[in-house]
Amino acid sequence: AAHAQNYEPLFEWPFLFEGSNQMPLIWLVAVVFSALAALVIGALSLRTSGVYFIMITLAFGQMLYYFAISWSAYGGEDGLSIWVRNEFPGLNTLDPIQFFAIAYVILCLALAFAARLARSPFGLALAAARQNEDRVQAVGLTPFTLRLTAFVISGAITGLAGALFADLNRFVSPTMLSWHTSGEIMIFVILGGVGRLYGPVAGAALYILLEHLLGGISDYWQIFLGVLLLLIVLFARGGLIGAIAGREKAHG
Structure with a gap:
């Protein structure tokens, strides 16, 4: 997201499109890449549970952290400053009130989505898998697939929050990882x-x-x-x- 916010070209490997300062596009990039990262991390870490799951996810976080501080093109340990604030059609994002309104609406939509998801058949199956895996498997559902799907959804929403956080501070630090x-x-x-x-x-x-x-x-x-x-x-x-x-x- 920070890469796009600085208008840097994204056609060069490993990126696929030019930089932009439009919030909807930045959010889309953040959601997609975060979901993909969550898919990879979840596919490995969700095969464990308890303290082992915590340790593996923390290990992935530290791996990404050390990768970030070693990437000099993005500032390394000093982080990356964002030169401009993203734009949202029809709004002045430099106005703190309007930027707050954007973040607040996104929060409300995320909560509404989570509430709807919890009451959906998927949410009920996920809750059942947490309580009794054997019964869930008996009706033909796979607890691992349910958890991985929830993990990916969580990662996507977190990526969206990260894009907003970077835009708020106009700075991205490796310590966030x-x-x-x-x-x-x-x-x-x-x-x-x-x-x-x-x-x-x-x-x-x-x-x-x-x-x-x-x-x-x-x-x-x-x-x-x-x-x-x-x-x-x-x-x-x-x-x-x-x-x-x-x-x-x-x-x-």
Whole structure:
């Protein structure tokens, strides 16, 4: 996506078309390439489970990280600056409010898609595979194929988010491929609630809020965050969304 944002020619190997600063085209490139990467990584990592799955996916992330810092054409360890901000037909993307509106609409569409997918036959089969693989196989479905499909869909959506993030910062750093970024995303999920549709969104909002509030108190605000994570894991595994849902149920 950053390659296209800088108007660099994409006809040269390994790219197939010229650079562009049009958001829809950038998003398409990000989604396709991210889905393909997820297909390769998922085909290997999903054959394992538990801690082995975590280690393999982290290993792939570190491989991509070291590949990025060794690619001098893209800035290496210094990263790549994006000279221009992408354009969206009919909108001024340099206006923070309009750019926020674009990101917000994309978020709402992604959540609506996830909600629809969860209620679809595929989503129900995926949930069943998580609970009992043997029964899913007994009705002729393959749990591995279900998980791989979900993994690819997740990768595609994450690629779209990455394109927006790069456009927001107008800079792409190899550290985005490191295990630190993966860890941050896991923190979002734990804070918001594992297995909850709005969990990652609530967790990300809470994380940013804590960063601003606690960051002004101490440079070591991550210690307080660590304590909060420990308390959530021990006493509120449903996260923020789970706590709210439980409170509403109790009052209901």
